[in-house]
Amino acid sequence: MTQFEGSHILSVNQLDLDAIHTIFNVANRMTPYALREKRTKVLEGAILGNLFFEPSTRTRVSFGCAFNLLGGHVRETTGMASSSLSKGESLYDTARVLSTYSDVIAMRHPEAYSVKEFAEGSRVPVINGGDGANEHPTQALLDLFTIQKELGFAGRGVDGMHIAMVGDLKHGRTVHSLSRLLCMHKNISFTLISPGELAMPDYVLDDIANAGHRVTITDQLEGNLHQADILYLTRIQEERFPSQDEANKYRGKFRLNQSIYTQHCKSNTVIMHPLPRDSRAQANELDNDLNSHPNLAIFRQADNGLLIRMALFALTLGVDTQLEKYECPVNWYSRKADR
Numbered sequence: 118m119t120q121f122e123g124s125h126i127l128s129v130n131q132l133d134l135d136a137i138h139t140i141f142n143v144a145n146r147m148t149p150y151a152l153r154e155k156r157t158k159v160l161e162g163a164i165l166g167n168l169f170f171e172p173s174t175r176t177r178v179s180f181g182c183a184f185n186l187l188g189g190h191v192r193e194t195t196g197m198a199s200s201s202l203s204k205g206e207s208l209y210d211t212a213r214v215l216s217t218y219s220d221v222i223a224m225r226h227p228e229a230y231s232v233k234e235f236a237e238g239s240r241v242p243v244i245n246g247g248d249g250a251n252e253h254p255t256q257a258l259l260d261l262f263t264i265q266k267e268l269g270f271a272g273r274g275v276d277g278m279h280i281a282m283v284g285d286l287k288h289g290r291t292v293h294s295l296s297r298l299l300c301m302h303k304n305i306s307f308t309l310i311s312p313g314e315l316a317m318p319d320y321v322l323d324d325i326a327n328a329g330h331r332v333t334i335t336d337q338l339e340g341n342l343h344q345a346d347i348l349y350l351t352r353i354q355e356e357r358f359p360s361q362d363e364a365n366k367y368r369g370k371f372r373l374n375q376s377i378y379t380q381h382c383k384s385n386t387v388i389m390h391p392l393p394r395d396s397r398a399q400a401n402e403l404d405n406d407l408n409s410h411p412n413l414a415i416f417r418q419a420d421n422g423l424l425i426r427m428a429l430f431a432l433t434l435g436v437d438t439q440l441e442k443y444e445c446p447v448n449w450y451s452r453k454a455d456r
């Protein structure tokens with residue numbers, strides 16, 4: 118039995134390097150199932166409650182697919198209006214009820230710490246799919262998993278690496294969670310590039326400083342990218358602003374395209390973005406002209422999300438050692454891996 122069985126996954130703060138290592142090992146073992154080379158029915162009969170009270174494409178669908186790929190069923194609730202939360206029901210009552218209907222619950226909610234509050238009423242494991250501007254632990258895990266793989270291809274490791282984080286670092290929950298995971302490593306250099314008003318929160322900066330890592334804080338993109346091994350771009354999180362006009366003040370301030378990349382980055386800098394990227398003309402923080410660049414890892418990140426979420430389900434439901442026992446063949450055409 119691992120530390121994960123029956124446990125909630127609410128914050129990266131509950132993890133240490135051993136726990137991360139365990140998750141990544143199980144995630145790697147999920148590859149043949151995610152690629153449809155093999156099937157496993159290890160969660161046949163189990164039900165995932167997939168509760169998304171805020172828009173999502175990747176996280177919602179990959180949680181659902183991850184559960185399906187392990188043989189389980191998915192019951193989905195999307196949007197506040199279609200839930201009795203809109204009638205004033207508490208998160209606690211909602212959790213008490215839905216945890217009878219499900220074996221595990223994945224949840225996204227616009228309020229910070231709401232998933233934790235929900236988990237207090239749940240009788241089954243709850244996995245945080247993003248709570249307001251606070252945390253996105255499964256995204257941070259898939260980001261770190263991607264960083265390890267991308268740097269690993271070039272014979273490099275996470276310890277000693279340099280990451281430049283760009284954009285809305287105040288509201289971007291992915292950078293909050295990822296920074297904390299990186300803090301567990303050795304000798305990381307952070308370059309944090311954002312408008313002053315959208316700077317990384319002090320509590321994350323304190324974690325970075327307390328762990329003894331180097332930080333440069335700036336509001337200039339060009340000229341601050343040349344040392345980055347990883348360039349992690351983020352969107353202006355318009356849904357966290359009081360109005361679109363407020364968000365518009367910051368859209369398009371930092372843009373990466375082929376020309377800027379070639380001029381200012383190392384030739385092996387890996388480009389990451391949690392997605393969605395805002396491709397509207399006024400924002401366009403990551404230009405389509407980099408779509409075919411081999412160092413663009415954004416879709417590999419999304420692919421890795423499936424592996425990480427499969428691993429978390431297998432671990433929280435205690436079936437990580439039984440995957441092979443419940444294997445069965447794939448009878449249909451399946452695409453080949455990109456890489």
Ligand code: CP
Pocket residue numbers: 172173174175176177247256391392393
């Ligand atoms: N990265 C991420 O959380 O994407 P979605 O909002 O589409 O789930």
